[in-house]
Each structure stands twice: as structure tokens, then as C-alpha cells.
Amino acid sequence: MGKKGRTGVLLGLCLLLVSFYAQGAGLKIKPSLNISSEYNTNINLSADDKESSWITYVRPGLSIQAPLENFYAELSYMPTFAYFSKDKDYNYKADLAKGVLRYNIGPRFSIGIKDDYEETALPDKSRVENEGRVYRKNTASAALKYQVENNWSVEMGYKVDRFKDPTDDPFADYKGHTTYLKLKNNFSPRTYLAINPSVRKRDFKDSEAKDYDSLSLGLELGHKLSDVWKLKIAPSWEYRNYTEAERDTVKNVDWNVNLTAKSGKGKLSFDYSKSIQDTFRDKYAGVAFYNYSELRTLETNYRYATVERVGVNYDYKLSKLFKINLGTFYQRNVYPDEIVLTNDKLADRDERWRSNFYVYQAGFDYRLSKWVSVGITYRYVDVKNKPGDDFHYSTVAGGLKASVSF
């Protein structure tokens, strides 16, 4: 969607909100404020340039919602202001905005559009002073869904996603187009199967080196094993064809598996996923952390990483006001053979580059009143890049948080 088109839709949404208000339907205006502060022992996520800092995040938010019987419209905006005690050059502002417009013709037929805009900061120190480190991601989607009785549902949609980081790098600016169909059948109250074919295209702004078209077929099987346990298995087959003739086509299978147990006040979940990821955002998870610039110079040879993650998470409500969370996961990124880093330390490498992440986190929330909650968070991240132990680093972060909402 072009800038003018998006402005038009936003204006249309504003008009709609005003029209609801004029009818006396009432707008819901919801301000909120989140404040959290944490101490982080390695803000550069670096093996040889560790710096620690208190980071305070201030997140004011405003959401305007117009709920009617069958209509729903929303505009919301929530910027994050991050303040680093170490050096104010690290400070940044990142926006989060959302627009939603949905029309439900009864509970079984729905049509809607949604726009999500998100900015996120990168942990790349070299960019703090030079290029800025906040990148933008925008996803606009339109969909139509019809649920036939309790058994069948059909959904069709189109999605455009745009990624842009602050540099002029041609590989840091792309647009993706996805068209999909999703058919879901509930075989019984305990089991469903969904089939999800889709066509995707990714275009980089100033280069065709990594452009591709892909065709995917996803399956999702959900089954309730008992009153406590639920299982979801979702493989997806992808056939990817790169625009450049000399590049091979890629055949890949993504996996998502989730096993959940819910009993009383506790919820336990196990997750496994495997996918190939080719975005800039994904690339920061790995070698990029220790030497982003070097990787960037060679990235024409770099298409994607295979990312596997396995984790377990546990939530428990000790009381109505008190919640705890414990979680851990392991992630492995394996990069393709074609990536060759010029760093001397890696000159004689014979094996594929890979990064291993071990993450442990814990936290609790205590609600002081309807509007105010406080909490403590702790997170330990250990990253081992192979080959070469020189790129082993860890970071510990812990802190306090408070939120106020109305």
C-alpha cells in the first residue's frame, strides 16, 4: 500500500471513529503507561566489547477504540523511549502503531483490514553514533473469513510487509507480498486440520540479488489429548525460486510443534520450531552480533539461515494478584555453506558457521490495584558461535517494571 493510500485509509478510519462518536456509540479512549528499568551486563551483545548499563524504558500509550455491534475500529500508538545510564548516545525512541477496521456480519463472517507498524532497536554499537539503529517494519493486511457451521472455515487474505533499516544498504530495504488461503476443518470437538497454501514474493529495493518467489503449503493439526494436554503440529513445505538465474531453488520444510498442559492455576508449554529465515531482523540473531559490518559486506552471498528453537515455559498464578513465569529455550542458527567470513580467526574454517543461544528467564508480577502492577524480571543469555570460541559471550539482565493503565 502506498503512502497516499495508507494516509487515505487512516483518514477513513478517523472518519469512521468520528461517525461512531456522532452516533453516541461512544469512543473508548484508553491511555496507558509502562515503565521498566533493567540492568544489562552486555548491551552490545559482544564477546570483546562488553559494556553494562541501566536501561529505563518509558512507554506511554493511547488507544482509541470504536466498538459497535458488528463494527470494530481502532487506532493506537505506543512509543518506547529508552534511556541508557551508560551513555546517552545509546538512547532511542521506537514507535509502535496499529490501525484496525473490521466488520462482522454475524459471528461467522468477517472482513477486515489491519496495519501494524513497529520500530525496533538493534544491538549494534557501531551504529549508535553513525547510522542510527532503529529499523522499521510495517505489515498491512486485508482478509475475509467465513465459518461454515462449526466444522469448516475459509479464509482468504493478502498481506504486504515492508522492512527498512536506517542505512542505504540495498539489502536492508525490501517489500514482501503474500496471498494466502486457509481452509480449516474441525473433525471433532477435539481435533482440527487446517490447510494453508500461499504465494509469496520478496523484492529488495535496489537489488535483485536476493529477490525470490515462493510457493508454500502449510498444514496444521490440532488435537486435544486429554482435558489437560493439547498438541499442535504444523509443517509447511516451501518451494523458493530466486530471481538470479545462478542461484539454486530452495526446497524447505518449516516445522512448528507445541504441546501445552493446563491444569488449575498452572500452564506448561513445550515448543519446537524450525524454519529458514532471510530477513535482516533474523540475521542479527547470530554472527551479526559480534561483527555485523563484516557480514554485511559479504551478504550478497548470504541468503538465509536455518533456525531451530526448542523451549519450555511455565506460568503459575500463585493468587489472583501474584503470577510467576519461568522459561528457557535453546536456539541454533546454521548458516549456508556459501557464507565465507574474512575474519582471520575464521580463515581456516572447515565447518558451517553456526550460532547457539541458551536463554533462561524468570519473572513475577504483582498487581497492587486494578490500575497498577509491579514486577521483577531476570534473563540470562549465553551465545556460542562456532567455529571459534572467541565469539562466546553472555549477558545477564534483571530489573523492575511497573504499569499503569486506565
Added chain:
Amino acid sequence: MRSGVILGLVLFLLGTIIAPAFSAEKITQGEFAMLLVRVLGMEGDLPPAATVEDYGSLLSSLGMEPAYGWDYEFPLTLGDLYDVLGIDGKGNRSKKLTLEEVLRILEKWVGETPTYVPESTPVSAVSPIF
């Protein structure tokens, strides 16, 4: 831009002919799921096009569902409502509820329940993934 304005106007006109549809009849689990997501102010977190099962799935992802899962056509019972809201209430758990009864319980529950605030950042804003 013009298309956006037209879209807004069309939706305005449609909005004016929508009338409240809830009645004093027994409420189904599906109707309750849609009502509760709205009460919690979470409709913005649903997919662009969302039917009743998306409302139920969103609540389930938060651990809010009847003991035996959602059956959107089934009448909502007092026991279902207690399960979803996570409260230990009194009364006949198999009693089927009307909208009026549900609203009465919700009103009290909402008064004690924290307002929903969406997460605005990943676990750590230092890193996009951690």
C-alpha cells in the same frame, strides 16, 4: 486517499443501520467469547478478519477457556463462565445463563480485573529477539 475517504463514508452509513442484537435469550459460549474480548479491549489483537473461533482462540491463548474447551454453539453455563474468568463462585454450575446474568457477573469481575495493556516491545529492547 479518495478510496480511504469513501471507505470511511460507507462504513459510516453501515454503522448507522446497525442495531443492538443481544437479547435476553440464553447466551452461547461463542457470544460470550466475543463479548469478553470486547470487554477486555483486546479486539485489536485479533487477525484482520476474525470469526467467533478467533475470539475463543485469543482467550484460550491467555488461559481463559471452559474446562472442556470452547464449543461456540453450546449455551454458556455458570460453570463455563467461572472456568473462563478463573473465579470460584457459588451456585448451580450447570445453569444456563442469559446475557443479563452474564453482564451482572462481568460487571463485578471487571471491577476487580486489571485493564489489559498490550506488550509493546520484545522481552528486551536491546536485542530484537531477546
